[in-house]
Amino acid sequence: MTAQDFIPKTYKSTIKNGKVTWESPSNIALVKYWGKKENQIPANPSISFTLNHCKTITELSYTKRETSNSFSFEVFLEGKKKDDFKPKIEIFFERVIVYMPFLKDFHFKIETSNTFPHSSGIASSASGMSALALCLMSIEKQLKPEMTDEYFNQKASFLARLGSGSACRSIEGDLIVWGESHAISGSSNLFGTKYPYQVHENFKEYQDTILLVDKGQKQVSSTVGHNLMHEHPYAENRFQQAHDNLEKLKPILESGDLNKFIALIESEALTLHAMMLTSMPYFILMKPNTLEIINKIWQFREDTGLHVGFTLDAGANVHVLYPKKEAKVILDFIKNELVAYCQNEQYICDQIGFGAKIINN
Numbered sequence: 001m002t003a004q005d006f007i008p009k010t011y012k013s014t015i016k017n018g019k020v021t022w023e024s025p026s027n028i029a030l031v032k033y034w035g036k037k038e039n040q041i042p043a044n045p046s047i048s049f050t051l052n053h054c055k056t057i058t059e060l061s062y063t064k065r066e067t068s069n070s071f072s073f074e075v076f077l078e079g080k081k082k083d084d085f086k087p088k089i090e091i092f093f094e095r096v097i098v099y100m101p102f103l104k105d106f107h108f109k110i111e112t113s114n115t116f117p118h119s120s121g122i123a124s125s126a127s128g129m130s131a132l133a134l135c136l137m138s139i140e141k142q143l144k145p146e147m148t149d150e151y152f153n154q155k156a157s158f159l160a161r162l163g164s165g166s167a168c169r170s171i172e173g174d175l176i177v178w179g180e181s182h183a184i185s186g187s188s189n190l191f192g193t194k195y196p197y198q199v200h201e202n203f204k205e206y207q208d209t210i211l212l213v214d215k216g217q218k219q220v221s222s223t224v225g226h227n228l229m230h231e232h233p234y235a236e237n238r239f240q241q242a243h244d245n246l247e248k249l250k251p252i253l254e255s256g257d258l259n260k261f262i263a264l265i266e267s268e269a270l271t272l273h274a275m276m277l278t279s280m281p282y283f284i285l286m287k288p289n290t291l292e293i294i295n296k297i298w299q300f301r302e303d304t305g306l307h308v309g310f311t312l313d314a315g316a317n318v319h320v321l322y323p324k325k326e327a328k329v330i331l332d333f334i335k336n337e338l339v340a341y342c343q344n345e346q347y348i349c350d351q352i353g354f355g356a357k358i359i360n361n
């Protein structure tokens with residue numbers, strides 16, 4: 001597939017007004033995307049667990065309009081008008097109009113809500129942009145009813161990527177690869193693809209408890225952080241490391257070796273933050289409590305031999321990852337020893353999920 005393949009020829013059907021709702025999950029990267037080229041092409045491949053409970057629900061109402069030389073839309077978050085979301089969506093529309101030529105023919109009302117706090121470091125851009133891309137695909141599906149499910153998902157992921165890179169990994173589950181890797185057959189820079197190899201039972205229903213260390217707005221956005229990789233002294237080594245780690249993950253996922261899994265994902269998380277520490281200008285997104293939690297996890301693992309590990313996104317929150325079969329003891333540990341380090345003791349219990357769902361059509 002090339003980007004050209006997503007440019008539609010003429011549509012056979014026409015539509016006037018309607019409404020569509022999708023819920024789309026967040027995802028947590030195991031091998032991280034950090035650094036990109038033009039047109040939202042990732043500098044290295046990444047792989048993520050799709051989440052199950054952390055999601056965005058987006059209802060898109062569309063009304064045919066007469067004049068059509070600009071985009072016409074309004075955005076609501078939890079029922080409140082959100083004009084500050086509009087520039088990001090305007091940029092998204094600009095990037096995708098060539099693939100969705102009907103965009104200027106409608107007025108859109110975008111009503112969205114999250115099951116988690118916005119800007120908490122949980123990737124709301126991933127669930128939000130993927131939900132919006134899926135709603136737009138549902139409109140295109142009406143214009144082109146012969147579209148296959150495979151094309152629908154691929155193009156939804158392709159569009160979501162143009163909104164926010166990691167969003168392309170939120171359409172399906174449970175393990176999604178994005179970015180070309182010679183180790184992963186079918187992998188693409190243009191959209192996310194399902195991890196195509198055998199995955200051990202140990203990773204089924206894998207748990208992710210998200211500790212909300214700091215729910216405030218991030219000081220440096222991911223987009224700015226990605227751009228700082230352009231002049232970064234360690235960029236090339238980091239990109240190569242991500243390729244190598246994805247390759248190393250294959251036998252780990254197949255054999256179910258949890259110790260090696262934990263070593264790989266923790267190293268990825270700390271390397272991501274090391275890239276931030278060594279950018280110019282440099283920045284720190286971890287908070288003191290992020291480090292307290294990491295040290296507690298390491299101590300608990302040493303004391304008990306249980307398979308609890310962590311990963312971090314571009315923020316202070318900690319994703320505590322562990323297998324379902326050890327969930328009871330580890331969740332007790334989280335509640336007794338880690339939750340105290342969270343802002344207002346807030347945390348979210350999630351687990352690996354299977355992708356977005358349409359709510360109505």
Ligand code: DP6
Nearest residue numbers: 029032033164165166222223313314
């Ligand atoms: C640290 O996808 O939020 O979560 O493409 O600029 O919207 P943009 O960036 P974004 O970056 C996510 C980075 C990350 C790692 C990852 O999810 O792979």
